[in-house]
Amino acid sequence: MCLGLPMTIVETDGVSALCAFRGEQRRVSMLLLSNPPVGTHVLVYIDTAIRLLDEEExxxxxxxxxxxxxxxxxxxxxxxxxxxxxxEPQLPAHLRSE
Known part of the structure; x- marks a missing residue:
């Protein structure tokens, strides 16, 4: 099973970033995002940051x-x-028939 991990950018060069989650660090591709700064939370899937996260998420x-x-x-x-x-569970807006 593959999981997306919520990681925090520790350092970045714009193309890749060193990200951390619970003491583990890994270098991930940042090509899908528009150069977020150090300290930003990102969702990482298969060593690629796929979207930005806020702290609560x-x-x-x-x-x-x-x-x-x-x-x-x-x-x-x-x-x-x-x-x-x-x-009650809620469907995402794009799946609702309103």
Missing amino acids: ARLIGAAIDGLGAALDGEDCDRFFADLIDR
Whole structure:
């Protein structure tokens, strides 16, 4: 299974960037983004930054990854998905028939 990781840009040359997530660093391609500055959160998939994230979205994705780990370990994972508890799922706007 491949997961997108919420990473933070540590240094960049415009073409690639050194990004970090929980102490691990990797060099990723920045060719799909318009040269975001150091400190920016990005979603990284297969060593390519595919979109910008705000701090809250990066936190939620990190929590979801923790929740997946807890579920795989047979632990309760509700605390990792607090933003989803007690609400109905919503379709993205482009999939709604309004």
